[in-house]
Amino acid sequence: MEQKQPKPGKLLAQINSPSDLKKLEADQLQEVCDELRQYIIDIVSVHGGHFGASLGVVELTTALHYVYDTPKDLLVWDVGHQAYGHKILTGRREQFHTNRVYGGLSGFPKRSESEYDTFGVGHSSTSISAALGMAVARDLDQSDKKVVAVIGDGAMTAGLAFEAMNNAGAMNSDILVILNDNNMSIDPNVGALKEYLADITTSKTFNKMRDEVYDMLGHFKSAGEKMRKVASRLEKAMTAALTPGSLFRSLGFKYYGPVDGHDVDGLRRILEDLKDVKGPKLLHAVTVKGKGFAPAEREQTKWHASSSPFDKITGKSLSAPSKPNPIPKYQDVFGDALVELAEKDERIVSMTPAMPSGSSLWPMMNTFPERAFDVGIAEQHAVTFAAGLAAEGKKAFCAIYSSFLQRGYDQLVHDVAIQNLPVVFCIDRAGLVGADGPTHHGAYDTAYMRAIPNMIISSPLNEQDLRDMMYTASKYDDAAWAIRYPRGRATGMDVRENFEMMDIGKGVELREGEDIAILSFGPIGKYVFEAADQLSKEGIEIGHYDMRFAKPLDTELIDQVCDNYSHIITLEDGSKMGGFGSAVAEYIAEKEERPTLKIMGIPDRIVEHGTQEELHDEIGIGVAGIIENVKQKAKVKV
Structure with a gap:
């Protein structure tokens, strides 16, 4: 039975595009805002999704689409967490309940989804650079488009934002940057810019x-x-x-503000005035993340997003009461193990780029606050900061998402690997991450790290292996070490209290087979257990080897497999091109006699959003895909 969808208010129900919004009188905009905010609450309370950020910019979103001639005028959102109202006002209201659902709307602005989504986003701090590029293209085309970038104060802390502002100011380009200042990103903001903006907004x-x-x-x-x-x-x-606003003026921007980001009429009037002001401009709007929903205003980190239905009045979960899930998330296994290791080794320090909650660094920050650091949305800085600590004898554990580490690739090469500094990269959200989609999938880390010298690349099959890898890495000072693990729950196995050293570059045989062997890398190997049991019932016995390391490879174990099996299948939750399977292929390619090889992994295309299981099945690396590939190798009719 199809779930009944919430109904929009009477004004919002008439708005299918910004042109409909413009038909309203200015004094009706507050009612539109009230209805839009309620509609977001209604939808997210049923279907889940990002929450607080969009509630905080309802008035700003409404004013922007009322004043500017979108999509001719270009509106660029940063990150995209705050773009739900934008999507609803630009023709996607009736489809909005499919937001972040497999086959439905993206949770972020996406160029292929709507002409109103001028630039695809997901990670922070790109809006000003993109807006400047669009403004220069406009000038080259001699058009009269207006270009507006909306960026949060958290995203403004990243170097990319200031690089763009410096360039825009020097070029005297006609763009408007709106600073959405709510003193939050996902976790509370940190750093000197936070204090600077606080001084502005609290000056009496x-x-x-x-x-x-x-x-x-x-x-x-x-x-x-x-x-x-x-x-x-x-x-x-x-x-x-x-x-x-002298900081922004020094970069060549005219500064306006601070203004009340929840006064839609005041925003409308100032935006109409700023349309006629040439050159680079910055409007500083002060907002409240979660505005209009009391629980979200009180607990802004908790209500950044919601994954389950909740009461839209009280905020209480509507999910069936259940006992706390005893199975920890991989990130929590990391967080707890780090504290245990730090208690035994005073050299250990840690850092994360603005994700202490997502990376579970809070236990370390609470236990050893002088040895744990949130460096803000600054991935490049996080990597080089870790390298600086390592250069002075500290054992730096850098907790970072796979897709965020991409931003620090040059620092990984130049500042860590070339100097052979033993930084440990604990790479969270490795593999397909689910509803956040392609901007957040950790598809490429194995491939982009394999080419770098002085790097160990590992991935645990389970939480016990994760703990032992962290322990071994804490004792190893001859190279940098990357430990990759996925989003979500671990296995729930009983782990021993003590840590044990792990043999670097060595895999293990988990199951002996007859003709076909699967070499798995990381927690994706869990699917092989189920597939092997099903195949065994059909008389097909496969070997299973947990390789643990993509670099260095366990070549002795691979030699053993090549001597005993006719077919090899590699399995990884990462890019097929250049990943673990490619490493195996490169090695066995030099053998005169070798088994056939099938590489299973993320294909050379953009994988959209959905649950991790849905996406694994879509690309054929789930249980069904493994069984199908094994049967093909076994020459059994599928």
């Missing part, structure tokens, strides 16, 4: 002094040309001295 004297100075200068400007020039110079000097 700034607005009063600015108004008085401007009023005084207004009298001077009526006193003739000479006095007007004097007044103009005085105004610039006083602005530089008094305006808290």
